[in-house]
Amino acid sequence: MKRAYYIQTLGCQMNYSDSERIEAVLNHMGFRKTDEMEKADMVIFNTCSVRQKAEDRVFGQMINIKKLRKQKPHLITAITGCMVRTTSHRHAENRDALLRRSKETDFVFRIEDLPKLPALIQACWGDTVPTDIHEANLKNYFNINPVYSSTAQAFVPIGTGCDNFCTYCIVPYSRKREKSRSMDDIVNECTRLVENGCLEITLLGQNVNSYGLSNLDKKTDEFNDMTTPFVDLLERVDALKEKGLKRLRFTSNHPKDLSDELIDAMARLETLMPYLHLPVQSGSNEVLKRMNRHYTADWYRNLIKKIRSAVPGIAISTDIIVGFCGETEEQFMETYTLFEDIKWDMAYLAQYSTRKGTFASQHMADDISAEIKSKRWHRLNKLLIQSSLQGHRAFQDKDVQVLVEQCKNGVCKGRSEHFKTVVFHADKNMTGTIQTVHVTKAREWQLEGELTKR
Ligand code: SF4
Numbered sequence: 001m002k003r004a005y006y007i008q009t010l011g012c013q014m015n016y017s018d019s020e021r022i023e024a025v026l027n028h029m030g031f032r033k034t035d036e037m038e039k040a041d042m043v044i045f046n047t048c049s050v051r052q053k054a055e056d057r058v059f060g061q062m063i064n065i066k067k068l069r070k071q072k073p074h075l076i077t078a079i080t081g082c083m084v085r086t087t088s089h090r091h092a093e094n095r096d097a098l099l100r101r102s103k104e105t106d107f108v109f110r111i112e113d114l115p116k117l118p119a120l121i122q123a124c125w126g127d128t129v130p131t132d133i134h135e136a137n138l139k140n141y142f143n144i145n146p147v148y149s150s151t152a153q154a155f156v157p158i159g160t161g162c163d164n165f166c167t168y169c170i171v172p173y174s175r176k177r178e179k180s181r182s183m184d185d186i187v188n189e190c191t192r193l194v195e196n197g198c199l200e201i202t203l204l205g206q207n208v209n210s211y212g213l214s215n216l217d218k219k220t221d222e223f224n225d226m227t228t229p230f231v232d233l234l235e236r237v238d239a240l241k242e243k244g245l246k247r248l249r250f251t252s253n254h255p256k257d258l259s260d261e262l263i264d265a266m267a268r269l270e271t272l273m274p275y276l277h278l279p280v281q282s283g284s285n286e287v288l289k290r291m292n293r294h295y296t297a298d299w300y301r302n303l304i305k306k307i308r309s310a311v312p313g314i315a316i317s318t319d320i321i322v323g324f325c326g327e328t329e330e331q332f333m334e335t336y337t338l339f340e341d342i343k344w345d346m347a348y349l350a351q352y353s354t355r356k357g358t359f360a361s362q363h364m365a366d367d368i369s370a371e372i373k374s375k376r377w378h379r380l381n382k383l384l385i386q387s388s389l390q391g392h393r394a395f396q397d398k399d400v401q402v403l404v405e406q407c408k409n410g411v412c413k414g415r416s417e418h419f420k421t422v423v424f425h426a427d428k429n430m431t432g433t434i435q436t437v438h439v440t441k442a443r444e445w446q447l448e449g450e451l452t453k454r
Helices: 013-028 052-071 097-101 111-124 138-143 183-195 229-243 260-268 285-291 297-310 329-342 359-363 370-393
Strands: 004-009 042-047 076-081 107-109 153-157 200-204 247-251 275-277 315-322 346-351 399-408 411-415 421-425 434-442 447-451
Touching: 004 013, 013 042, 013 076, 013 111, 013 153, 013 200, 042 052, 052 076, 076 111, 097 107, 107 111, 111 138, 153 183, 183 200, 183 229, 200 229, 229 247, 229 260, 260 297, 285 329, 297 315, 297 329, 315 329, 315 370, 329 370, 346 370, 370 434, 399 421, 421 434
Parallel strands: 004 042, 042 076, 076 107, 153 200, 200 247, 275 315, 315 346, 421 447
Antiparallel strands: 399 411, 399 434, 411 421, 434 447
16 A cells, blocks of 8 residues: 655645645655545645744644654654755754754755655655655756646746845745746746646746846846846746636735836736735834835835726735834834725735744844734734725626636635635536626625626
């Protein structure tokens, strides 16, 4: 019987996309996937390190691993994702700190070292047959064909790492410097996907709109002649509409890198959906400076104006951190006012928590009490409920196109062009198809509607 693996993924879409590549390697090695940790012979945690909570959850899970190991002494456990600094196993001289913290972990690997996974497993289970996946480097990591979790939708990474060093963020240390994937590689992966029936592609990266412009990218010849490589990439992927691509999205963006050319492309390219995620983090110039974000609140306001005038009706979401080091009541109120002005369709609100290894953790005091953070979070959340409802009401009594993601017990759920969650009844499974739905009810967090008869 084939050995089984279980992967638990925490964090952003990038981690989910990475897990699809891990699956491909393990399937290639002859393992089978299980959705129950208890049935696994190997457990891999692919975790986020942006939030301390994700890390705590992984260490919490180690209690279950310890229990499981009593029944299954051969069980192996690994950690990958942003928490890992050095690919290593428990007996290595240069061990990652995670291996010292967790006795239950057998090895850890940086996601860029995914091609080393077979060798790491073989070191634990000597009887495992190695595969022909070659040496570890970024190019090979991207070259591993993932096991896509859906045929209609796919997340395609276009680069990794980040050069921005926001003071609260661990990504530039964990994923290292920003490096873009070759444009031909990306377009080839997208083409294969579309030829196999993929309708929606989301291009992924920590900072997609600086694609091809990082210091490491400048050292390669590939992007030399391009002034707006991300727009060039979007144009090439958009051309796949001839082969059947219906929707193109990208995330995440840094406001400072959102060029006029990109705004123009958003208005012009047929498959680009009218939705943009543009993290603001704070509405206070002082706080933005301490966060090292390189823009002001008014600059962000103007950017939103430009985008909304180029793409009328576009849905825009954001990320906001409340209670960042030293955030005064007045500074919080500047975020509150910005929220009232912009009325984001969606906002992912976080209460600041120190992330070990970041600039803020070493040089700034986490001096806002949990109570104040929570109060500020709730105040913004109230605004969010109003603005989200208002955004949804714009679709009341209108038809929207929904790419159906799941159907269960006669209820289907999917996303509209504007990335709104839409729910409707259907007597058959429509997963993976695009349906026209007439919106009958706008709620805070979703639209409800009826399938339009064709
Ligand atoms: S842009 Fe800032 S928040 Fe985003 S990944 Fe880079 S350092 Fe982190």
